[in-house]
Structures are given as structure tokens and as C-alpha cells.
Amino acid sequence: MINPIFLKTFCVLYRNTHFTQTAQVLHMTQPGVSQHIHKLEEQLSAQLFIRKGKHIIATEAAKTLYEHAIAILDTLESLPSEIKKDSPYEGEVSIMSPGGVGLLLYERLLHEQRTHPQLSIQFRFAPNTDTERAISQRKADIGIVTLRPTLADITSLKIGNDPLLLVLPSKYKEPTWTAIEQLGFINHPDGELHGTSLLAENYSEFTSISSIKQSGFSNQISLILDPVSLGLGFTVLPKSAVLAYRNQASISAFSLENPVLEPIFLIHNTVAPLTKRAKFISDVIKNKIVDVSESVG
Structure with missing residues (x-):
């Protein structure tokens, strides 16, 4: 050398x-x-x-x-x-999040990048386990998960709840069990978990998701509500995913009498200190999640 x-x-x-x-x-x-x-x-x-x-x-x-x-x-x-040099408005921030919350957050984070052009938002949609592993291995700065982390080198903070909503085509003004049976379920990767959680708490007629006819399936979070909007079925999704849908007029979303809440955790690596820009983006995320948690379903 x-x-x-x-x-x-x-x-x-x-x-x-x-x-x-x-x-x-x-x-x-x-x-x-x-x-x-x-x-x-x-x-x-x-x-x-x-x-x-x-x-x-x-x-x-x-x-x-x-x-x-x-x-x-x-x-x-x-x-x-x-x-x-550690400016809160310059440099790269890498974020991982599940689809529903991610769709809602991404637009807000892009707004921050437009406001602060020296920021570079690196956003990846990923399930809970992948996000937790990436934070542990320091492959991402900030993670958002809906299950409390189990790895020892991760710091987590519960920042809100994402209520599960029953989503029907817009012509349905009441979330009746008859409507659910007639429409059939539009399934998705978390469909069985979400559907079982919400329907079991609110309908005495419910026995299992498998007992309801399946009218469709999509593993793309931005597409799950498309068949619902066309009157082809119903589904159950977190409010964040519903609010992010582009065609709100074509769907009817219901929180139901007995709400079911999916917790939202903000996580980062315990050993690696957050940069000022990562802290700034963390605050933006916290405020946006609070908006989702407190907004009327």
C-alpha cells in the first residue's frame, strides 16, 4: 500500500x-x-x-x-x-415494509424526497420475516413489521394499529352475512389470517374461510381490491391497504362492530445507531401511522 x-x-x-x-x-x-x-x-x-x-x-x-x-x-x-457530516435531509435511507402499510407510506416518503432532493428513499416491500432478518443483518436502516420482532439485536417500538376492514363492492351499503356468502372471498397471502380474525369476531355464522367460496386470489397488494371494485367478491385487508387504493368510489369498507387491530412496529438494529436522516424518516413514518390509526374507518 x-x-x-x-x-x-x-x-x-x-x-x-x-x-x-x-x-x-x-x-x-x-x-x-x-x-x-x-x-x-x-x-x-x-x-x-x-x-x-x-x-x-x-x-x-x-x-x-x-x-x-x-x-x-x-x-x-x-x-x-x-x-x-450527518444531515437529516441528505443521503440514502433504506426502508422495508409489508405491502399495505408500505403503499400508504411510500407516497408520503416521496413527498419528503421532493421537498428535500438530496434525500434518496430506497423502499422495498417485504414480509415480516424478511424485514426482520434484513434489519438484523444491517441490510436496511428502518423496518416496519406487524408482528413483534423476536431477534435479540433488533429494537422495536409499537407506533400504532392497522384496523382490519371488510371490503365489499360499492353497491353494498351494509356488511351483511348474506352479501359475504353471495360474493365469495378474494383471497391474498394474508387473507386466511385477516379474514378469520375479523369475521370470527363479528359473525356468528362464520366457521372458517374455507367454508366460504373463493372468488379470486392476488398476491399483489395493489391489485387485491380490483376484483372487489368490479363486484366479483369481498376481502379483508388492513386499513392502510384500503386507504391506498386508487379507486375509493368503487368499494365500501367497513370496520365492523368488534374491531380487530393489527399492531405496527417500527424496528432498527440495536447496535447500529440511526443517522439523522433515518431518524427524520422514522418520525415521518410515526406521524403517518398515527394518522392511519386515528382516522375513521
């Missing part, structure tokens, strides 16, 4: 073309300057200067080295300030 002190000596000598003047600038002895250049030439296996009396002539190797050396030394000089 090339010694940066040797590079600095080389750059000063390259500009001054004189050993004595270089020694004076660097507060060194002339033999000390010569020793630095000699060691650098040994490391590079190249002659850097041709000596002409008290002056020197740079070789082609020296010209090439000088261009790179200046860039290296500039980087080293600015490195301490760059490391200390």
Missing part, C-alpha cells in the same frame, strides 16, 4: 521541481525528501524524476501518478468532514 505521506512529498516536489524548496515547504531535510521519493519509486517499480543538477524533470510515470495522487490526497483531506 502506498504511503500517503510519500504521495504528499511527491506532489510538492512535482510542483516545485526542486529538492531544497520542497524540503523547506514540508519542513523536512533534503535527504528526507529524497528518501520518500526513492521508496515511492521502489513501490511503483518506476522512475519518477530525472535529476538535472539542482532541478528535476518529471517522467511520464510521474505525470500519470500526479493526476491520481492529487485526487487521492483530496479525498483523504475531505474524509474526516464527510464522515462527520
Whole structure:
């Protein structure tokens, strides 16, 4: 590895073309300057200067080295300030979240990026287990999960609840059991869990999701409500996913008499301290989740 002190000596000598003047600038002895250049030439296996009396002539190797050396030394000089630099509105923030909450948050986070163009939001939709693992391995800064984390190196904070809603086509004004049976269930990856949780608490007629006809399935969170909007079935989703749907007029969402709440946890790695920008985005997420938790279903 090339010694940066040797590079600095080389750059000063390259500009001054004189050993004595270089020694004076660097507060060194002339033999000390010569020793630095000699060691650098040994490391590079190249002659850097041709000596002409008290002056020197740079070789082609020296010209090439000088261009790179200046860039290296500039980087080293600015490195301490760059490391200390920690603006809440600049830099990259990586976030992982389940689909429903993620759809609602992503628009809000893009608004922050428009407001602060030096921010770079890196957002990935992922299930709870993948998010928790990524935070543990420090592959993401912030995670949002709907199950309390179990890994020891994760700090979690419950920031709100995401109520489960029964969603019917817009022509249905009452969430009757007859409507549910007639329509059939639009299933999704969490459909059995969500459907069972909400329907069991509110309908004495309910026995199991499997006893209700399945009218469709989608594993894309943004598409689950499309068949519902077309009158092809009903589904159960977290409020965050329902609020993020683009065509609200085509659906009817009901919170039901006995609400079922899905907890929302904000997580980060216990060992790695959050940057100011990650803390800023965490606060944005907290405020948005509070809006979802408190909004009328």
C-alpha cells in the first residue's frame, strides 16, 4: 500500500521541481525528501524524476501518478468532514415494509424526497420475516413489521394499529352475512389470517374461510381490491391497504362492530445507531401511522 505521506512529498516536489524548496515547504531535510521519493519509486517499480543538477524533470510515470495522487490526497483531506457530516435531509435511507402499510407510506416518503432532493428513499416491500432478518443483518436502516420482532439485536417500538376492514363492492351499503356468502372471498397471502380474525369476531355464522367460496386470489397488494371494485367478491385487508387504493368510489369498507387491530412496529438494529436522516424518516413514518390509526374507518 502506498504511503500517503510519500504521495504528499511527491506532489510538492512535482510542483516545485526542486529538492531544497520542497524540503523547506514540508519542513523536512533534503535527504528526507529524497528518501520518500526513492521508496515511492521502489513501490511503483518506476522512475519518477530525472535529476538535472539542482532541478528535476518529471517522467511520464510521474505525470500519470500526479493526476491520481492529487485526487487521492483530496479525498483523504475531505474524509474526516464527510464522515462527520450527518444531515437529516441528505443521503440514502433504506426502508422495508409489508405491502399495505408500505403503499400508504411510500407516497408520503416521496413527498419528503421532493421537498428535500438530496434525500434518496430506497423502499422495498417485504414480509415480516424478511424485514426482520434484513434489519438484523444491517441490510436496511428502518423496518416496519406487524408482528413483534423476536431477534435479540433488533429494537422495536409499537407506533400504532392497522384496523382490519371488510371490503365489499360499492353497491353494498351494509356488511351483511348474506352479501359475504353471495360474493365469495378474494383471497391474498394474508387473507386466511385477516379474514378469520375479523369475521370470527363479528359473525356468528362464520366457521372458517374455507367454508366460504373463493372468488379470486392476488398476491399483489395493489391489485387485491380490483376484483372487489368490479363486484366479483369481498376481502379483508388492513386499513392502510384500503386507504391506498386508487379507486375509493368503487368499494365500501367497513370496520365492523368488534374491531380487530393489527399492531405496527417500527424496528432498527440495536447496535447500529440511526443517522439523522433515518431518524427524520422514522418520525415521518410515526406521524403517518398515527394518522392511519386515528382516522375513521
